[in-house]
Amino acid sequence: MKKRLEFENICKTYSLGEVLIPALRDVNLSIAEGEFVAISGPSGSGKTTLLNLIGLIDKPTSGTIRFEENIISYNGSSKLHRLRQARIGFIFQSFNLIPVLNAFENVEYPLLLTTVSAQQRKKRVEEMLDEVGLLSLRAHKPRELSGGQRQRVAIARALVHQPKIVLADEPSANLDTQTAQDILQLMEKLNREENVSFIFSTHDPQIVKIAKRVVNIRDGRISN
């Protein structure tokens, strides 16, 4: 399988005043095309930091990140935002939908950053809303949706521009057990159907079970 992402000796250290706090230590990791990976570990183990680096929204202190075999350079932000916009999808723990936009407009937003025509945008957004079972609620604002429905909109938004990798930071944390299971199953289905690599962080053992590959992280080190 084609490698999507590679981490080589990645370290990330935060500084709190004069105190240096290592969040990731010497991480080596490789994610292939179409993988469904859970990053598991207790709170403060470095899951979110790792996801931030995978999502190219944070910069490692040292080490090399390769995305589709190209070394990521952090000198110019324009290349990075284009990479994120074209290749990466994000699902956030608290959904992070734009409150003034309805479900359709929230899903449409990433496509507004591309050159996709209005007609194609409409078609693609409707496909995605249909896929997550929310086409009938397309005109609803986030406040008019339940937690599970909001997370479905977030998933549709993460996938609408056909990214290569979708990152989900604790996607089930704000949901009840049943809804969390449903959301994970939806992600797994989309992973299968769209051949998109899914990487999600969780500390819930029930959710971890669904993953095809589990990366355990503890004190900033990958332990398996």
Next chain:
Amino acid sequence: MKTKFLKLAFKNVTRNMRRTLITSMIMVFGCIALILAGGFIKYSFWGLSETSIRGRYGHLQVFQPESLEKEEDMPLQYGISRPDSLIRVIGKLDEVRFAMSRISFMGLISNGDKSVAFMGRAVNPEKEQKLTGFSMKMETGHHLGEDVFAQNEDEVILAKGVAKSLKAEIGDYLTVMTTTTTGILNAMDVKVVGIFSTGVPEMDVRFLSVKLSTAQTLLNSERVSNIIVVLNETDSTDKVAAQLSEHLSGFAIKKWHELATFYRAVVKLYNAIFTFLGILIFIVVLLATSNTMMMSIFERTKEIGTLMAIGTSEKRVLANFLMEGLVIGLLASATGLLLSLVLSFVINQSGIMMPPPPGSTTGFPLNVHYVGKIYLGTFIFMLLTAVLSTLIPAFKASRKRIVDALGHI
């Protein structure tokens, strides 16, 4: 696609309606203040310019150049000879309503017991009344030359201060004394036919007016001091001045505003006040809008992080917030313009009287001119201020670290 972002900006602006309304109201009041002040100042300029033209200067004046450069040793030393031929040439121009001669002279006027110094103006009564009838308020009696049975009479009309000082009444005879063009003291009796007010206290105690023929007899000269040109439209002043310069070589042509030093001083002062007002409003709007945008950005920090994480560029984040500033500016300016129109109409219809301005004895109606340039200028000024005040908060928003923004609570 840009309309989508504009729509998003509009939605974001209406997100916190109370805050947006407060900011918009500040901008609306700014708009109204600028437009009403500008309209009132324009009205004042118009009033003052018409008063200057009608009351004193006409639109243009023709002089012998020496009279502007040198001090006369004798009255009318640098006056214009054969003014009638010049008046005929000037009268042929399309934009000219009429032209007339004037003599400015000084001397003493006496009732036999008391003498006072005066500043006199000798005029063609019929033409002069067409020009200054507007500004010269006759309190008793009538203008020069109105008595058809006394056309050859040497008449005088006195400013009310002069009349009061000499205890003169209509029908009284006074003696006017001055030096002739050859330096000899000359005197003649004149009949008081009118007492008027100039509206300027300093002028009211010194001013009088006689017919041209009276002054020419008194001064023993056929010359006149200058020729006053009155136009159909004030706007054609520059054009006619240029034409006269071509037609009347050897003469100096002065436009009314070159002669009206008081008008120029007032324009300068009012423009400075208006600029100061503009700066104050600019600062108030800048602070209000900046504050709104800063609060809005602070509240939406996590959202900014989300948008940037999913691929929104820094430039797009900046543009989105600038667009929000533009939307607020657009809505507030449009409302401000509309309300200014309504308020101007109400003020103009209300008939409110303003107190007399400094140096004047009569009040004037409060009026606000509708000036397209002021409306357009204020609209653009407000838009630019709104966008400018958004610039710094928006720039800060676009430079946020995504991870920090996402972690914002």
